[in-house]
Amino acid sequence: MSKIRCYFPNVLLTFLLVFLLLGCGLTAFVRTQVLNAETFSVVTAQEGLADKAYSSLETYFKTRANSTGIPAEVFTEVMDRDELEKAINASVGQAFDYLSGKTEEFGFTMDFTALEQSVQTFFSSYAEENNVVKDKVYEEKVASVIAEAEAEILFVADTFKLTMMYEKGWLGTARHYLTYLGMAQTACLIGLAVVLVLLLLCNLRQISHMLYWCGTAGLTASLLLLAPCIYVTATDYFAGFAIKDPQIFAAVVGFLELLVSRAQTMAIIVLAVSIGCLAVFGIVRAVCGRKGNDAEEAPEEASQEVTEQDSDTEKKSETEKESETKKA
Amino acid sequence: MATKTKTRKGVHPFVYILTAVLLVILCTAVSAVALIKPYEKVQTYLNIIFMDDMKIKPASGLDGLVIKENEISTQKPAEEEAEQFSDTGTVIRPAFGEQYAVLECEAINLSVPVYWGSTPELLERGACQASSSKVLGEVGNAVIDAHVNTFFADLHKIEPGDEIVLYTQYGIFTYKAFEQVKFENTDKTHILPMDTDRLTLYTCEAQVLGTSTTRVGVLCSLVSKQFYTDSASQAELTTEEAAG
Numbered sequence: 001m002s003k004i005r006c007y008f009p010n011v012l013l014t015f016l017l018v019f020l021l022l023g024c025g026l027t028a029f030v031r032t033q034v035l036n037a038e039t040f041s042v043v044t045a046q047e048g049l050a051d052k053a054y055s056s057l058e059t060y061f062k063t064r065a066n067s068t069g070i071p072a073e074v075f076t077e078v079m080d081r082d083e084l085e086k087a088i089n090a091s092v093g094q095a096f097d098y099l100s101g102k103t104e105e106f107g108f109t110m111d112f113t114a115l116e117q118s119v120q121t122f123f124s125s126y127a128e129e130n131n132v133v134k135d136k137v138y139e140e141k142v143a144s145v146i147a148e149a150e151a152e153i154l155f156v157a158d159t160f161k162l163t164m165m166y167e168k169g170w171l172g173t174a175r176h177y178l179t180y181l182g183m184a185q186t187a188c189l190i191g192l193a194v195v196l197v198l199l200l201l202c203n204l205r206q207i208s209h210m211l212y213w214c215g216t217a218g219l220t221a222s223l224l225l226l227a228p229c230i231y232v233t234a235t236d237y238f239a240g241f242a243i244k245d246p247q248i249f250a251a252v253v254g255f256l257e258l259l260v261s262r263a264q265t266m267a268i269i270v271l272a273v274s275i276g277c278l279a280v281f282g283i284v285r286a287v288c289g290r291k292g293n294d295a296e297e298a299p300e301e302a303s304q305e306v307t308e309q310d311s312d313t314e315k316k317s318e319t320e321k322e323s324e325t326k327k328a
Numbered sequence: 329m330a331t332k333t334k335t336r337k338g339v340h341p342f343v344y345i346l347t348a349v350l351l352v353i354l355c356t357a358v359s360a361v362a363l364i365k366p367y368e369k370v371q372t373y374l375n376i377i378f379m380d381d382m383k384i385k386p387a388s389g390l391d392g393l394v395i396k397e398n399e400i401s402t403q404k405p406a407e408e409e410a411e412q413f414s415d416t417g418t419v420i421r422p423a424f425g426e427q428y429a430v431l432e433c434e435a436i437n438l439s440v441p442v443y444w445g446s447t448p449e450l451l452e453r454g455a456c457q458a459s460s461s462k463v464l465g466e467v468g469n470a471v472i473d474a475h476v477n478t479f480f481a482d483l484h485k486i487e488p489g490d491e492i493v494l495y496t497q498y499g500i501f502t503y504k505a506f507e508q509v510k511f512e513n514t515d516k517t518h519i520l521p522m523d524t525d526r527l528t529l530y531t532c533e534a535q536v537l538g539t540s541t542t543r544v545g546v547l548c549s550l551v552s553k554q555f556y557t558d559s560a561s562q563a564e565l566t567t568e569e570a571a572g
Contacts, residue, residue, distance in 0.1 A: 063448040066475040240378040
C-alpha cells in the first residue's frame with residue numbers, strides 16, 4: 001500500500017519535472033544560442049554571406065548598367081567583401097544592443113565614402129567628355145544614383161533582414177517580451193528545485209529511485225526535444241524557404257539549421273545523461289536484489305521486522321489471555 | 329520468541345519500463361494537445377514560408393531558370409505557299425525561359441529573339457514577353473519589353489504604320505504600329521490584359537545616365553495570323569535546343 005502511495009506522487013512529480021526541464025533548457029537555449037551575436041557571426045562566416053551578398057550586388061549593378069549606362073565597376077570596385085562581412089556583423093551587434101535595451105533605436109548604416117567618391121568621379125569625367133553642364137539637374141542625378149546604390153547595398157548587406165524586422169515592429173515586440181525571459185528562466189529553475197526536493201522527500205527510503213525518476217524525466221524531455229529536430233533535419237524542411245535570394249536564403253536557413261543542430265546536441269547530451277542515470281539505477285537494483293538484505297532497504301525491512309515482532313507479541317499475549325480465561 | 333524475518337520482494341523491471349513508456353506517451357500527448365492551437369495560428373505562415381515544392385537550395389542567381397533557345401524560321405511565305413497556312417490553329421504555350429519567337433521590324437532594322445518570361449538573365453539575351461500576357465495567336469494583349477541600351481534602343485523610332493512581324497514555331501503574326509505611347513512605370517494601362525488583339529512593345533525612356541521611371545512604347549494592332557497547317561512537323565524541322 002505504501003508503494004502505491006509513493007508511486008503516484010512520483011509519477012506526478014516526474015511529469016512536472018519533464019516540462020520544467022524543457023522550460024529550463026529552452027530558456028537557457030534562447031539566452032545562450034538564439035540571442036547571441038556569436039551564433040550570427042558563425043552563420044555569416046560558415047555560409048559565406050559576404051561573398052553571396054557581393055555576388056548579388058555585382059549581378060544587380062551589371063543588370064542596372066543595361067538601363068542606366070553606368071558601368072558596374074563604378075560600384076563593385078569600391079566594395080569590399082571584408083567590409084560587407086563587418087557590416088553584416090555590425091548590424092547584428094546593433095540589433096542586439098537594441099534588443100537588450102542599450103540603444104533606443106536600430107539603424108543599419110555603412111561607410112559609403114569610397115562609393116560616393118567613385119560615382120562623383122565617374123559622373124565628373126563623363127560630364128567633361130560630353131560637355132555636360134554641372135547644373136542642378138546634374139547634381140540631382142548624381143545624388144539619386146548614389147542614394148539608389150546605397151539603398152541597394154544596405155538592402156543586400158542586411159542578410160538577416162533586421163531592418164525589415166525593426167520597421168515591421170517585430171524587434172520592438174521581441175525586446176518587450178525578452179524582459180520576461182529572465183523571469184521565466186528563474187521561475188523554471190525554482191520550480192525545478194522544488195520538484196526535485198519533493199521527489200527526494202518521496203524517495204527518502206529508497207534514494208536510488210531518484211535516479212530512476214530523474215532519468216525518466218530527462219529521457220522524456222530529451223525525446224520531446226529530439227523528435228522535432230530529427231523531423232526537420234530528415235525532411236530538409238528549411239530547404240523549402242520561399243525567399244531564394246542566395247544571401248537571404250543562406251542567412252535564414254543557415255541560422256535555423258545551426259540552431260536545430262545545437263538543440264539536437266543538447267537533447268542528445270540530456271538523453272545520454274538520462275540513460276546513464278537509468279543504467280546506474282538498474283545496476284544498483286540488481287546489486288541490491290542479489291544481496292537480498294541491501295543496506296538501502298534495511299530500515300524498511302527493520303521496521304517490517306519490528307511490526308512483525310509487535311504483531312507476534314500481541315498474538316502471544318492474546319493467546320496467553322485466552323488460556324488464562326480457560327483456566328479460570 | 330523467534331523473530332520471523334521477511335525478505336522484501338523487489339518490483340518487477342517491467343513496471344519500471346512500463347512507467348517510463350507511459351510517462352513518455354503522457355508527456356507527448358500533453359505537449360501535442362498544448363501545441364495544437366499555437367500551431368493552427370502559425371500553420372498558414374509556415375506553409376507560405378517553407379513550401380514543400382520549393383525545396384531547392386540556390387547556389388547562383390540562375391537557379392530554377394532553364395533558358396531554352398530554339399531555332400525559328402524567319403522566312404516570309406511566298407504567295408504560292410499560302411495553302412501551308414491557316415487563319416486558325418493551335419498555339420504552343422512556351423515554358424518560362426524559352427525562346428519562342430523572333431521579333432522583326434524592317435523599319436528600324438530590328439531582329440530580336442523573344443523569351444517567355446522576364447528576368448534580368450533573359451533580358452540580357454533578348455526581348456521578354458510577360459508571362460501574364462497572352463501568347464501570340466491567342467486573343468488579347470501580348471506585352472514585350474527589352475532594355476533600352478541594347479535591343480530596344482531604337483524602339484522610339486517606330487512610326488505608326490510600320491510593320492512588326494513575329495515568327496514562332498507554330499505561325500507568323502503580323503502587326504501594324506498605330507500609336508506611340510509614353511507612360512510612368514506605375515501606370516499599367518497599356519500592359520493590362522484586354523479583349524482585343526494587341527501587341528505592346530515598350531522599354532525605358534533613354535537617359536544620358538541613370539534610370540528613368542518613364543516608359544516609352546508602341547501599340548500595334550493585328551494584321552494577320554498565319555498558323556502553320558502542320559505545326560508539329562514545322563517545330564520538328566526547325567527546333568534545335570541549346571542548353572541554357
